Amino acid sequence: VAVEDVFAAKALEPRGHTHDLAFEGDGVLPPGVVGSGRTAVAGEDLEVDQVQVVGGRGMVLGGELVFGAGLGALGPLVPVLNKIVLDGSLLVAVLLFGDAMRSHRALMAEAADRLRRAEEDREREARELSAARVIQQQLLPKEMPSLPRWRVAAYYQPARAVGGDFYDFLEMPDGQVAIVTGDVTDKGIPAALVMATTHSILRGDAPGLVSPGEVLERANDRLYPDIPALMFVTCLYTVLDPASGRLRYANAGHNLPYVATADGITELRATGMPLGALPGITYEEKEGHLDFGDSILLHSDGLVEAHDPSGEMFGFPRLKKVVENSGGGEHLIDECLAELKAFVGRDWEQEDDITLVTLQRDRR
Amino acid sequence: VSGPRHWFGADGKGGKDACRDAYSQAGAGGTHVIILNFEGLEYMNSSGIGLLVTLLIRVNRERQKLLTYGLSEHYRNIFQITRLDDAIASYDSEEKDVRTAKAP
Numbered sequence: 322v323a324v325e326d327v328f329a330a331k332a333l334e335p336r337g338h339t340h341d342l343a344f345e346g347d348g349v350l351p352p353g354v355v356g357s358g359r360t361a362v363a364g365e366d367l368e369v370d371q372v373q374v375v376g377g378r379g380m381v382l383g384g385e386l387v388f389g390a391g392l393g394a395l396g397p398l399v400p401v402l403n404k405i406v407l408d409g410s411l412l413v414a415v416l417l418f419g420d421a422m423r424s425h426r427a428l429m430a431e432a433a434d435r436l437r438r439a440e441e442d443r444e445r446e447a448r449e450l451s452a453a454r455v456i457q458q459q460l461l462p463k464e465m466p467s468l469p470r471w472r473v474a475a476y477y478q479p480a481r482a483v484g485g486d487f488y489d490f491l492e493m494p495d496g497q498v499a500i501v502t503g504d505v506t507d508k509g510i511p512a513a514l515v516m517a518t519t520h521s522i523l524r525g526d527a528p529g530l531v532s533p534g535e536v537l538e539r540a541n542d543r544l545y546p547d548i549p550a551l552m553f554v555t556c557l558y559t560v561l562d563p564a565s566g567r568l569r570y571a572n573a574g575h576n577l578p579y580v581a582t583a584d585g586i587t588e589l590r591a592t593g594m595p596l597g598a599l600p601g602i603t604y605e606e607k608e609g610h611l612d613f614g615d616s617i618l619l620h621s622d623g624l625v626e627a628h629d630p631s632g633e634m635f636g637f638p639r640l641k642k643v644v645e646n647s648g649g650g651e652h653l654i655d656e657c658l659a660e661l662k663a664f665v666g667r668d669w670e671q672e673d674d675i676t677l678v679t680l681q682r683d684r685r
Numbered sequence: 686v687s688g689p690r691h692w693f694g695a696d697g698k699g700g701k702d703a704c705r706d707a708y709s710q711a712g713a714g715g716t717h718v719i720i721l722n723f724e725g726l727e728y729m730n731s732s733g734i735g736l737l738v739t740l741l742i743r744v745n746r747e748r749q750k751l752l753t754y755g756l757s758e759h760y761r762n763i764f765q766i767t768r769l770d771d772a773i774a775s776y777d778s779e780e781k782d783v784r785t786a787k788a789p
Contacts, residue, residue, distance in 0.1 A: 637762060
């Protein structure tokens with residue numbers, strides 16, 4: 322491909338002496354720096370210090386100029402345009418090889434218009450995402466339930482602006498409280514939409530139902546017909562009687578909670594297919610008991626499936642050890658987060674939503 | 686109990702299509718058993734679990750059997766919690782899978 326037909330977009334001044342610049346190839350250029358030289362932009366000579374091909378479809382010249390190569394129209398350049406804007410650089414020129422040549426001015430105007438619209442779209446998306454985040458936060462409990470002689474704490478951190486994790490406390494008429502923790506497949510907006518639906522279903526059913534297994538069974542039947550393909554919701558539904566410490570729980574594939582007792586760490590082990598995966602599922606219901614001084618940690622997989630820089634997973638055994646060594650209660654959340662931080666290192670980008678809920682029964 | 690082998694990308698990208706295509710090939714022509722090799726799998730996100738559920742539904746529909754081997758301790762745990770292990774038997778090695786598949 323010989324660089325002969327060049328259209329400039331904007332702000333590219335010819336500088337000093339010129340050199341010849343030419344590419345050889347079949348239109349798909351390998352990435353990398355291919356040299357320096359001169360080209361003609363809109364009939365004007367142009368010196369270029371460095372020509373770099375980006376991914377075979379675009380080029381960076383002088384470290385800041387981006388070109389689309391071998392393209393007949395601006396359409397396929399949109400990802401390139403977006404990248405430039407994100408990088409804070411300025412689109413200054415577009416190379417077109419062969420077909421569909423257009424005038425310099427028309428191309429410039431179109432490029433500028435696309436840049437402006439891309440910028441507007443990004444601003445609107447950012448506003449909408451921010452609003453979605455606020456709406457999602459409204460779905461989460463605004464305060465912890467007030468349970469005499471119990472200490473309750475929660476931590477919720479989506480990996481993106483919105484997330485698929487959720488937790489809830491539902492007060493039952495007889496003084497019992499339902500503790501719900503859930504996790505929708507994936508993260509971001511799709512997960513957040515399914516999270517909102519699941520949250521509504523569980524809230525809608527809870528007042529009339531005290532059987533955790535039945536709550537999950539109904540939620541599954543309601544979710545299954547409408548949930549998108551490959552998506553499902555893990556959910557642990559626990560009903561606590563704060564007066565006695567009695568727990569009844571059922572589990573739709575959510576991580577098992579750890580209970581720290583005077584005798585060591587145990588799991589509340591109930592298993593079941595995640596919600597929305599298959600129709601007509603029943604859920605086993607189990608019972609447990611939190612004694613005076615016992616703590617329980619409910620957790621989503623964003624913690625145990627975090628990876629360190631070498632790719633090692635945080636894992637259940639490490640979390641179990643944190644619970645084992647903990648003083649319990651609300652400190653447990655801080656201790657989990659401190660361990661996570663030490664494990665993943667400084668440059669970690671959160672991989673998945675993280676939700677932690679702890680309850681501790683005061684000592685006698 | 687023999688048939689084509691397929692490998693899926695480590696990052697899961699394109700896994701859905703790759704899995705569907707692989708099943709279309711592996712599951713055709715009177716195949717009775719599909720064996721999934723999870724050796725070397727360090728991480729599978731929840732969409733991967735979703736994919737397995739979908740595969741399970743298809744396999745059940747075709748009256749086939751789904752077996753696995755090489756699952757890490759972590760994912761054996763996840764299979765138990767999600768009850769995937771009720772429907773997908775997991776073994777340590779392909780030989781054990783094959784022995785199970787051949788058993789009457």
